[in-house]
Amino acid sequence: MRIGAIEAGGTKFVCGVGDEHGNIVDRVSFPTERPEPTLERVIDYFRDKKVEAIGIGTFGPIDIDPSSPTYGHVTTTPKPGWSGFDFLGTMKRAFDVPFGWDTDVNAAAYGEAVWGAAKGLDSCVYYTFGTGVGVGIFAEGRLVHGLLHPEGGHVLTRRHPDDTYEGFCPYHGDCLEGMAAGPAIERRWGVKGSELPPDHPAWPMEAFYIGQALASTIVLLSPKKVILGGGVMHQKQLFPMIREEVKRNLNGYVAHDAILKGIDDYIVPPGLGDNAGLCGALALGLAALRVQS
Ligand SMILES: Nc1ncnc2c1ncn2[C@@H]1O[C@H](COP(=O)(O)OP(=O)(O)OP(=O)(O)O)[C@@H](O)[C@H]1O
Numbered sequence: 504m505r506i507g508a509i510e511a512g513g514t515k516f517v518c519g520v521g522d523e524h525g526n527i528v529d530r531v532s533f534p535t536e537r538p539e540p541t542l543e544r545v546i547d548y549f550r551d552k553k554v555e556a557i558g559i560g561t562f563g564p565i566d567i568d569p570s571s572p573t574y575g576h577v578t579t580t581p582k583p584g585w586s587g588f589d590f591l592g593t594m595k596r597a598f599d600v601p602f603g604w605d606t607d608v609n610a611a612a613y614g615e616a617v618w619g620a621a622k623g624l625d626s627c628v629y630y631t632f633g634t635g636v637g638v639g640i641f642a643e644g645r646l647v648h649g650l651l652h653p654e655g656g657h658v659l660t661r662r663h664p665d666d667t668y669e670g671f672c673p674y675h676g677d678c679l680e681g682m683a684a685g686p687a688i689e690r691r692w693g694v695k696g697s698e699l700p701p702d703h704p705a706w707p708m709e710a711f712y713i714g715q716a717l718a719s720t721i722v723l724l725s726p727k728k729v730i731l732g733g734g735v736m737h738q739k740q741l742f743p744m745i746r747e748e749v750k751r752n753l754n755g756y757v758a759h760d761a762i763l764k765g766i767d768d769y770i771v772p773p774g775l776g777d778n779a780g781l782c783g784a785l786a787l788g789l790a791a792l793r794v795q796s
């Protein structure tokens with residue numbers, strides 16, 4: 504079986520072909536430009552690939568309501584040319600196959616539930632801490648949508664008592680994204696996160712923000728696994744700090760062994776590693792094919 508997968512990011516696009524077991528057999532990647540030239544490269548890539556379906560996990564916000572006249576469009580992004588662009592429609596006009604369509608983080612959550620760290624579970628939450636903060640939610644065996652789609656990067660946070668940084672979110676200032684995405688670290692400390700040593704005070708402060716967001720997510724959604732990905736999470740020393748912050752915030756209230764005894768196996772990096780996004784898109788494509796047939 505050959506399924507197409509598109510991981511559409513704000514900085515780069517990754518396209519690939521995979522099978523029903525989650526194996527990626529071919530992939531390309533190129534920078535995200537304006538929508539028309541970018542999609543031209545995507546369409547060129549898939550032209551001779553003979554895929555039976557295509558899954559798209561994309562940056563957003565996007566319209567995922569099938570009854571909406573703008574279903575399949577990118578909605579309000581500041582990225583030049585993309586606001587209002589009919590992403591899914593452009594792809595459908597080029598390929599007569601079933602399409603899966605969801606946010607990049609919902610796709611990653613789904614991929615992790617099918618093949619990764621949450622394999623076999625009927626719920627998980629996937630966070631990415633990168634240029635922004637995104638949250639994908641898989642609950643009771645399906646991806647969560649709603650009015651639009653979850654935007655858990657913008658939950659409000661309690662400030663760290665020693666933090667004077669104002670936050671960079673243009674809408675909320677010091678929401679989670681404003682305080683904990685990669686650019687917040689860089690602006691707060693004056694250097695990129697990748698250049699800060701593992702014992703720098705940036706990391707306990709980062710864990711403070713991530714830990715409180717996760718504690719809120721755990722009481723709200725009760726996910727069976729919490730998966731943390733994105734560039735910032737390449738700092739592996741964050742994981743134990745975040746787990747401690749979660750325990751401190753919950754303070755014994757969620758009395759489940761997953762948290763009390765097994766938190767190292769509960770808050771984890773993506774099982775699919777840096778393939779989480781592309782495998783997620785692959786899983787969406789596969790699901791679209793199954794719905795149709
Ligand atoms: N090793 C690292 N340590 C700390 N921060 C890092 C590291 N690698 C990347 N980052 C930060 O992560 C951000 C980039 O995130 P990522 O690599 O996930 O790419 P992205 O796809 O552009 O992000 P997004 O998913 O939000 O669109 C930058 O702000 C960068 O400084």
Ligand SMILES: [Zn+2]
Nearest residue numbers: 657672675678
């Ligand atoms: Zn915000």
